[in-house]
Amino acid sequence: MKFKDLKFVETKSPDGIQALMQFGLYELSVVQNDISYGGKAGLYEIGVFVNDLLVELPGITAKNDTVNGFLTEQEVEAIMHKLYLISAQARGPIQRQVEKYATRISLEDIRY
Numbered sequence: 648m649k650f651k652d653l654k655f656v657e658t659k660s661p662d663g664i665q666a667l668m669q670f671g672l673y674e675l676s677v678v679q680n681d682i683s684y685g686g687k688a689g690l691y692e693i694g695v696f697v698n699d700l701l702v703e704l705p706g707i708t709a710k711n712d713t714v715n716g717f718l719t720e721q722e723v724e725a726i727m728h729k730l731y732l733i734s735a736q737a738r739g740p741i742q743r744q745v746e747k748y749a750t751r752i753s754l755e756d757i758r759y
Contacts, residue, residue: 648727650720653677668727671734672697673704677723684716691723692716695730706733 653666655677663680674696679685683692694714695704701713707726708715715726
C-alpha cells in the first residue's frame with residue numbers, strides 16, 4: 648500500500664484534488680485544496696468514513712477530531728498502513744489489540 652496507489656481526481660469546489668480508498672468498513676478520504684489543513688502548503692488532509700459518516704479514529708485522528716491535516720505523503724502512507732492492519736481484523740474484538748500493535752511496528756515489518 649503506497650501513496651502512489653491513491654487515484655486523485657480534481658475537485659472544483661473547493662479547488663483541489665481528492666482520493667478515496669476503501670479499507671474494509673473504513674473509507675479513507677485524502678484531500679488537498681484551498682481550504683484543507685495544509686493544502687496551500689502542498690500538504691494533505693485525511694478523514695475516515697464509516698457508512699458515509701466522518702468518524703474519529705484513535706491512532707488516525709486526534710481525540711474529538713474527525714480529520715488530520717498538514718500531512719506529508721509519507722504520513723498519509725503510514726495512515727494507509729494502519730487502516731490496512733485495522734481493517735484486516737475489523738470483524739471482532741481483536742481490533743483494539745491490532746491498533747495497539749500497529750503503533751509499535753515499523754513500516755518495514757509489514758508484509759503483503
